[in-house]
Amino acid sequence: MPAPSLRLKRHKRTNKSWADGKQKQKKRPRKEGKINLEEDVAGDSQSLSMFEEDSVEEGSDNESDLQEQRTAGIVDADGDSDSEDILEASNTDQEQELDVKSQTVAKAPASRSSFHSHLEYKLPETEVEDLLKKKWKYQWDVPAFGMPNCKWVGTGECFLEVANMNSDCGLKQRLYKHWLDVCRTSGSNDFHSSPQRFFFSLCNSYRDILHCNKKPFYRKGLKEDSAIMDAYIMHCLNHIFRTRDLVTKNDSKVGKRWENAKDELLGGDEFLDHGFTRPKVLILLPFKSIANRAVNSLIKLTPGAYKVNVEHMSRFSNEFGNHDDEDNVNTNELTGSVKNSNSQKSSKPPDHQALFDGNVDDKFMIGIKFTRKSIKLFSDFYSSDLIVASPLALLKKIEEAKRDKEKDVDYLSSIEVLIIDHADVIAMQNWAFLTSVLEQLNCIPSKQHGTDIMRIRKWYLDGHARFYRQTIVLGCYANPDINASFNRQCVNYQGKVKLICQYKGVLPKVSDQVRQIYQRFDADSVAEADNARLDYFVQKVFPKIKDSDEGGVMLFISSYYEYVRLRNFLKSQNASLCLLGDYAEPRDVTRMRNWFRNGEKKIMLYTERFHFYRRYKIGGVRNLIVYSLPERKEFFPEVVNMLEGADDMTCTVLFSQFDQLQLERIVGTASARRMITSEKARPGHGHEIQWERSTLKELQQKTILRKFNNPGDLNYPSFLVVFTNNRVVRYTRELTNVGAAGSIYEVAVTGPQAVQVTVKPSKLAFKNVGDRLRYTVTFVARKGASLTDRSGFGAIVWRNAQHQVRSPVAFSWMQL
Known part of the structure; x- marks a missing residue:
């Protein structure tokens, strides 16, 4: 489509414009010129500058503004003159971007x-x-x-490229x-x-x-x-002021041509x-x-x-x-944080208060x-x-x-x-x-x-x-x-x-007492990921929940769509269920929380959006299943740390290869890539992530990826025990019987003299092959013990006449 040409044609205008002001000065008679089809379309429109000072309904005095435009050297409130505005607009095309020399900034053409x-x-x-x-x-x-x-x-x-400091x-x-x-x-x-x-x-x-x-x-x-x-x-x-300058400059040019127009056709x-x-x-x-x-x-x-x-x-x-307090936001200059003057009355986290108190x-x-x-x-x-x-x-x-x-x-x-x-x-x-x-x-x-x-x-x-x-x-x-x-x-x-x-992850913020299991399911495409997730839950996860007599099962879900599908499935199974979803009524929330905390309801569905707006700490959580990973990484440790109970706290996370963005914010970019790109999990298989701290050279976060036969197959776990100001460290592990039915295992412990190690129970009796039993290990740093080294090693060994399962233990003392 060719660019429209502009044929000058004088026609009556309903509003004032720059050209109208000029016509008032000279009172020249209007000259009718030839018009084309495009001018017929424009003839009934208000051919106004888009950047006229004000329209009549806005209540400004256009003639006064025009008079000020015609008067050079009028000083504004900040000491600049109106003529500077006009000069700046007229020189828009000649402005040049200075060369850049010392810092990374965006390069612009030298001439425009x-x-x-x-x-x-x-x-x-x-x-x-x-x-x-x-x-x-x-x-x-x-x-x-x-x-x-x-x-x-x-x-x-x-x-x-590099920028000039004076650019x-x-x-x-x-x-x-x-x-x-x-x-x-x-x-x-x-x-x-x-x-x-x-x-x-x-x-x-x-x-x-x-x-x-x-x-x-x-x-x-x-x-x-x-x-x-x-x-x-x-x-x-x-962008706005350069647009205005361009329009103002062109208005001026058009106005001058109108004065001398003789049916002239412009470019x-x-x-x-x-x-x-x-x-x-x-x-x-x-x-x-x-x-x-x-x-x-x-x-x-x-x-x-x-x-x-x-x-x-x-x-x-x-x-x-803020209607409650016009000066309610105070800035902490040392931390850069924002806090509300009423925030001390709230039990919500500081970031929630800063976002929602306005x-x-x-x-x-x-x-x-x-x-x-x-x-x-x-x-x-x-x-x-x-x-x-x-x-x-x-x-x-x-x-x-x-x-x-x-x-x-x-x-x-x-x-x-x-x-x-x-x-x-x-x-x-x-x-x-x-x-x-x-x-x-x-x-x-x-x-x-x-x-x-x-x-x-x-x-x-x-x-x-x-x-x-x-x-x-x-x-x-x-x-x-x-x-x-x-x-x-x-x-x-x-x-x-x-x-x-590159993300480091948030696993250090998760309690050491929680055993985390990351189970991967595979999906053929992004479109099939939701169906694959639900199928995996129905076939692999829900049967364990259904067969267990224990309650306190929280299902964390990131999207409302997944929440609705999971809710409908659980209702079809007549599950003991309470719901804290995106649109939960306030009158229902307290009742649902009480039911779950008191064990009257076995399962709770809890959505990320509900947590975003409410940030409740839910009581009674004993088994957490992260059905879909949260978008906000800070929510993961918050929700996992809701788990209660000293001996049996488990968090199971479901993920697929299409969850890499969420996964890397939680476990770290490097670990997420390994988990996503590792060998395809066979049916019933998964991956376990165990967060540890290195103790021999420096304190650091380490993620161990290990393949296992099923979520309970933890025959070779390792222990890392770090004593800081807390002298007691406790872990819970699970042992699976791979021997004959009726096998009995007894425990033997080795370790530094400065540590007392207690295993309960000290004997595990399995009735059938494949049975799983849990045990708890408590490590206590002895008071007054002399330490020649800041680290040490030991082992926990379960054995009988046929089998032996050895779990290595590394110890480190920090600030004791």
Whole structure:
């Protein structure tokens, strides 16, 4: 489709514009020129600048603003003059990005800003076809700034290089100077080597970004979280103000040509600077409290010349602030943690308090409009430059538009920068809401909304806007849903950058008293994984639960879909069941917990989303089965440590080769790869993971992967006993009879003189072949014992006339 040409035609305008102001000065008679079909379409529309100062209904005085534009040298509140704005806009095309020399940042073309280079690129149809295939090849990697176990990987050519310490990062000069001042005021003396500087450089590349290891503010990561938020907000401001500068400059050129027009035909691409609608930036957040932080950061980072007045700030504080205490959040400068003034009254973990003690309303939308000297909060969405919303609120708007033809969400048609922050929290809410919103972005609008059609960029008209949209996804972890959206719904022609991390795991936070068994089942595909998991549970796990008289069995489930399937199966088996699922009524929760704790119900189904919102410590758990691994790694030790009982605490984890993302966050990346890629488990087989601490050279985490015949076949366990300030260490093991029926085994113990070792029972009598019996070993460091070495060895041996089972023991003394 050829680019539309612009034939100058004077027609009556219902609103004021820059050109109208010029006409008031000269009072020239209108001249009617020839028109073409495209002009007929545009003739009835409001051919307005998308960045006029204010519309009449917004209550501003346009003529006053126009008069100020015509008056040079008027000083703003921060001492800058209006003429500087005009000069800066006129020199947009001549701005140059300085060379980069000392730190890893994004490279921009020397002659043009990345903003212009990105939006003015003409996308060939061959590239469109390649993008639609959604196959991304990551070709380079660079160590991540400040994250030793992580690296950035990207598609296409590597755009990272060393930066000049005096570089303006690709920012407009006024934004750059103001950001420096803000950083100095906050005590940061090295802005050019700061995390926010680096992350802004990533954003300024206009590539899609997936940052899956951000430490959030509610987990003692306030400094890092705020730095990244400041960076992407500054990127949004830069995009909005560069867009305004371009439109303002073109308005000026068009106005001058109108004065001298004699049916003159202008070049096709020269004045194409509009989208279908005005909003260019969309920020999606999970809660109002986080939106409150984002908007306040946006106001803070906006230079004083652009925020002489912030309208409706009181309303914003009332709706988005904490109603209980306007100053409820205190920052611990030493730890970077956030705590609520009322947090001491709560028994919830600190991270839960920090996240949920604010305004947790998850249905909100607010439009923000920038005029020459003010910021307007709660502006109409079609006159806004930026929209801050929750996925739920946008989804409700989309559904309303589908039901009511008079309504629409066309303000989503021209989004060029999309920020999805705290994606992990949004995933806990419902990721499907967000995928529905992504599907609605950058669609051809259903109506014309007053935009001059002759100024719309060609790639909007071609339906290619989604290939120009930059999407930035931020969270503390990635899961299959987040990865799927990033790979399939983000198709930026510039390419992608994402963070790859190596995890150490969280097993050290799990009680030493808990025996952990990791059982792998195999699935043919991702689509079949859910069915394979349920089949494995039904055939291998449930029969043991059903045959046992013991209660206290908790089934932890990460998704609501799996929860429903498992609930339906257990009900069909008439299982003694209590449910704590995503939508459990508060009046039912206390009753269910009491039933389970008192043994009135044998099995409890417990979902990750319920734990995310409630963070209860469930009493009465004696046997934990992790049906599906949690997305949030911190939940694993929390749930496992709910187990009660000194001698018989077991956690069984089911996983498949498609659970690697969750598994590596729990057991560590290296161990997860071994578990996933090891020899295929035969029916009835699995893997056991035993967490140990090395004692001979240094204290470290070690994961042992061992194949076994069935989950109870633990004939050759090893013991690692570390004495710290606790003089008593206790382990429970299980022995399987591989000898004849009626076999009796007796125990013999060897070890250092400084340790007393007790085994109960000391004799195991098996009735049948394959029977399993458990025993408990207690290691006590003797008081006053002299130690020539800080480590030692021993063994526990079970034997009879035919067989002997030896378990080696390693001892280490730390701080005794």
